Amino acid sequence: MEVKSYRKDLFYSYSLGAFPTIELLKNHPEAVIKVIIHSSFTNQEVINLIRTLTDKEVIINDKLINKLSPKENCYVVGIFNKYQTTLDSNIDHLVLVNPMNMGNFGTIVRTALGFSFTSIAVIKPAIDIFDPKVIRSSMGSIFSMNIVYYDSLESYFSHFKDHKMISFMLQAKKTLQETKFKDEMVSLVFGNESSGLPIDCLNDDSIIIKHSQNIDSLNLPISVGIALFEIAKQKQN
């Protein structure tokens, strides 16, 4: 198998770096095709851990690593088949409408996992969750996250009728600071980095994270991080 530089239409992708690759091996061992190690990588403890976590090929191939990671020093690469996950219908969801920035998306996945949110719906068009840049910016946490694409918010909610939509919008009247979350299941819906959510998502349950008038808005990963922190805090109390 000749491994090509990443394209969205390939059936496989790769994790760049030892830490994300170990997350891949731990969480999706069945998807792994092979692991490539750079000849100058000498951390025997990590190499042993990799061999313990997979029975697939572990090979040394400097040329291939340099091809897949031309810009950065990278010593371990995991090649894997793209896989599918499902959302758990019994827990709260994060719903991202048209996320377009790969770095932001990776940061959001890492933050969501940090507050034990493990199901994310992504409304298309959107970034490619298997792009190596997304994997890297998620620090490998993408491999612990269940993520499913939907064509529209309507399509998503048709599958999760018991989830209450809470849309985060600058036009909302209720603030996160004053909201008490009950024990019902919620879908926390955030819009695109630049354009936010369409105005028809606005309803009495919509929430704004109150901020000073000196800025137009908080950025998307910060908003998501604050919301997940607050909800996780309340629901655990």
Place this chain on the structure above:
Amino acid sequence: MEVKSYRKDLFYSYSLGAFPTIELLKNHPEAVIKVIIHSSFTNQEVINLIRTLTDKEVIINDKLINKLSPKENCYVVGIFNKYQTTLDSNIDHLVLVNPMNMGNFGTIVRTALGFSFTSIAVIKPAIDIFDPKVIRSSMGSIFSMNIVYYDSLESYFSHFKDHKMISFMLQAKKTLQETKFKDEMVSLVFGNESSGLPIDCLNDDSIIIKHSQNIDSLNLPISVGIALFEIAKQKQN
């Protein structure tokens, strides 16, 4: 005056884009040297606003704009003398120890302004706050922020003896989720993106933002955003 591509040792810097430039003109009119507009920029409302906000030269110079912003479409540039600000000793401070990522720093400045924190101490070595990339990632909010460099945390605290240090550290025992902030003045201290704070910053007031064991840590701008949100919320209640 020949305007050079940005270097840290220049006495001037520039804001790229109409929005950051307007923030510059509003907040530091005395520092402005001149404003450059691209000949294809035809938003007369913005041009009029710029002329209202400054009595300095406003000129058209496509070649200079392309030199200063080679990679991105940019139609308005503000050239300004680097200026100094001071920290307000009667309010809470954000203290960033060795911040090294310009995008993160800009995001933090924007978030801090969003929660009405207007004084940031930066402990060197650190990014250059006047780098055009910092200005851009702050969306111009850097021009509303008071930022002062210090050589060490000791040097900073020698100037602000009435501020209580609250260090954010993974080793802390107290969680942000359970902390009640009193009416005393605080300095919220965050470490470098990769290495965090030195262990001698750990004390009984140190705080960790509790997160799941599935991630190593939250990233720096997310941690700062959550902390500022929580403290602003409590102090306003």
